[in-house]
Amino acid sequence: MKLLRAAMLATALALPMGMGAAVAQTPAGMLVVAQNIDDIVAIDPAQAYEFTSGELVTNVYDRLVQYDAEDTTVLAAGLASEWEADDEAKTITFTMRDGATFHSGNPVRAEDVVYSFQRVIELNLTPAFILAQLGWTPENITEMVTADGNVVTVRYDGDFSSAFVLNVLASRPASIVDMEVVQANEVDGDWGNAWLNGNSAGSGPFSLVAYSPAELIRLAANPDYFKGGPAIDAVVIRHVAEAATQQLLLETGDIDLARNLTPDQIASMSSDAVKVETFPQAAVHFLSFNQKTEVLQPEAVWEASRYLVDYEGMTETFLKGQMEIHQAFWPEGFPGALTDTPFSYDPERAEQILNDAGIETPITVTLDVINSTPFTDMAQSLQATFAEAGVNFDILPGTAAQVITKYRERSHQAMLLYWGPDFMDPHSNAKAFAYNSDNSDDAFAATTTWRNSWAVPQEMNEMTMAALAEADQDARNAMYLDLQRQVQENSPIVIMFQASYQVGMAENVNGYVNGATSDFVYYRLVTKD
Template sequence: MKHFKSALLASAIMLPLMAAPAALAETPAEALVVAQNIDDIVAIDPAQAYEFTSGELVTNLYDRLVQYDADDTTVLAAGLAEKWEADAEAKTITFTLRDGATFASGNPVTAEDVIFSFSRVIKLNLTPAFILAQLGWTADNVAEMVTGEGNTVTVKYEGDFSPAFVLNVLASRPASIVDSVLVKENAVDGDMGNAWLNENAAGSGPFTLDRYVPAQMVRMKANKAYFNGAPEIDSVIIRHVAEAATQQLLLEKGDIDLARNLTPDQIAGLENEEIKVETFPQAAVHFLSFNQKTESLTDPAVWEAARYLVNYKGMTDTIIKGQMEIHQAFWPKGFPGSYDETPFTYDPEKAKKILADAGVETPITVSLDVINAPPFTDMAQSLQASFADAGINLEILPGTGAQVITKYRERTHEAMLLYWGPDFMDPHSNAKAFAYNSDNSDDNYAATTTWRNAWAVPDAMNKETMAALSESDAEVRLDMYRNLQKKVQESSPIVIMFQAAYQVAMDNDVSGYVNGATSDFVYYRLVDKN
């Protein structure tokens, strides 16, 4: 096996793909080279990062007090805290920080860093801040809610939450701990280091950020001093390659080790004995949604008809085969509290009758925003064809991931084809996103699909969502979430269609790659190349 030197590889990846030589040697043994569409990234600062690819980077660059780790993504394990003690009656959790943990800068991890990190998220109040704000933290009270002395940090919370819920919140992305000394040194005009952290990193994770060029590449180096053991691989290079066909070509030529975005047809067509495919169940649900600011999409009959205009089986048998399965509820199958009934099938005649009985005039013309990458564009074309059968004409508007997501957050779309993954592993995460919106005003931004689609959720459903959050009986609580899913499934402007299954093609030499149920559970720490 021949290998390029790291310096040669580093220079080669900056060239346009079309300029690459006709034949290249395999990647160096000390570097894992990944081809992936990374143009969804808007921010990499943990206080702002809210995209799927951003989550992957944050997980590998930062730690949390408690976290789901590469060794077992289903177990909440010790992170920067070696132990903790919860007092449900006093609504506090006291964490003891582990000895010897350091940031990439060499600065020790201290209680002051934890206090600064949590306070920073709340005070900046960017997209993911709502996750920590659920604990009753505000810019005015966070200094009293998070305190520390020596190697001890005490977290207080408001609300009738179980400690398990609070720990899951503290294991989420915005709860990542940043190097307060380094971040303060790079703060500008009161931004608390936000601009700098969107180009750099200040974490204690298994990798350090060596270079980041938006929509081009990411290079991470192993943190040899990582408390949980140095990564097996010296560096990870993620190349932005939007085209799945190009990813396949690069993998087959040996220019990359992993291809992250191959289509089902490409996966099925791989015949190279040097390449293997691994499948990872995912928590993301894929949906079609209708903005309630668009008058023609506000009639519940349109929502109901739409559920019978999706060719679910047609898509899972062809264009998304192996990548998604039919799932029509907001909490993913396989997790406690999921509702797995799938009552809707493709039935255009029934859809037309629903519209006619409700007096809805057709044709209806609607713009559909979609990420310009597989499999989303193929799915959009399938929806365009099947919806036309009932007189609903979808005009496809492709854009980069960042463009589409930004438009969604601004509520300027009409219809949207997108996906949603839990912010933390508790059913309330998705219930808050799909079944709650107590203030639908334009100036009350909320990082939920209900608000982004301008859907004023019925008051009874809002109350049921919050009641489920505080229910102390575990089984009763899960039943409440199942009931919420059934109600959203029956009538809402959000048509949930599929649950993702993620396939990654890689060189046979690669082992130890971990891709858990969410983007926050993508780990390179255990990767080795034999």
């Protein structure tokens, strides 16, 4: 089997990647991907923080608990077969899965978990903050995470529930590495960091065969994976920066997947051998009103605004393939996401809402927007539709840095922007859209609520923190659904869209999973008919 895979990988390296009139064919047991991979800075899961490196880590490593390819909305057992949470004692006890092995053949042990978490905290590289929020430090980590036989006990310190902790432990830096292999490759006390940035030591569905920065990633299927070996034998990801080249390679059959096509290219493809699949992404796009601006303070203005967005008009034209209608702060594709879209473009209804509330029109305010597509196009659409009800926007385009600086200073009036979660727990966005316990100018908070000077009602603040502390996952999700409805119905933040991502692929490719973030990209279920 190893010889067969090696031969297939060698064949992929020789695939024609240039112009050609004849339709080529990739090897039957191999998925060949064209993708811009020059964003990668590191592939060590203790350091990896880029989009492409996240995809690599997800396919090569496992976590105690994880969101899997079968259903990216369900937190499933990973290297832990079961766990028991004690919210009062702030501990979670994990029982390790029997029979799980690393790619080296070494068994996955409780000691590997302790070592993996310790090295993240000790190295203290970019993603370490995700684990550190559990109260872990270099001084206490060996007391906060301990092993006894096949049992790992995780302790945490903070006013949050075990449900929140489980989502933290399902994040990228919580990936488990093979302690024996990594320790054998440590240099000058670097915890194996230099070696892991060119190699892997995981237990995931694929092992890393080769990595050449901005050139190539080669993965081989792990037939001994605890959930069953991948349906495909190998994955080759070629660095192809130009979208036009990716399109040509896909249409001539030289690749199976094109990951960076533009909407115009997607629209222009007509080959029967090619199909396009669309996947929701985590970023939500919104229009918000600074509550320091008096004319934007009435709740009737907030309500009317929800009927002055031409949601369908934008997503069916210049946003087609880039965004989907989404009107809640937690993205579709994650547990606890509200997918109701109760608002549609209705300028007559908006005008009536303003009239009934005694709002004098016209209202004229500035609208800050990033000076690039599609943001300027969105701003122009909003300018036209809001004018139908007497709300006039003076568009102020600026660089992303300029726009975000004004946002942080709370010096804008209206703002068109987007937001993405730091990790996959609803609190990451609930705190941003439904919590603001101190609205004073000197109480800086990196949230949309504070930046729009919105003094969130105390009941909503309390509910946000109660949801964070709720131990029962079903009850917790219900609380987040309620919070999303409250923000959706009555806040100065009008959530409009969720970003989408389109992937071009050969007609015979099935089972590719591209979840809402790069951590949810899976090749394990891919087949080529």
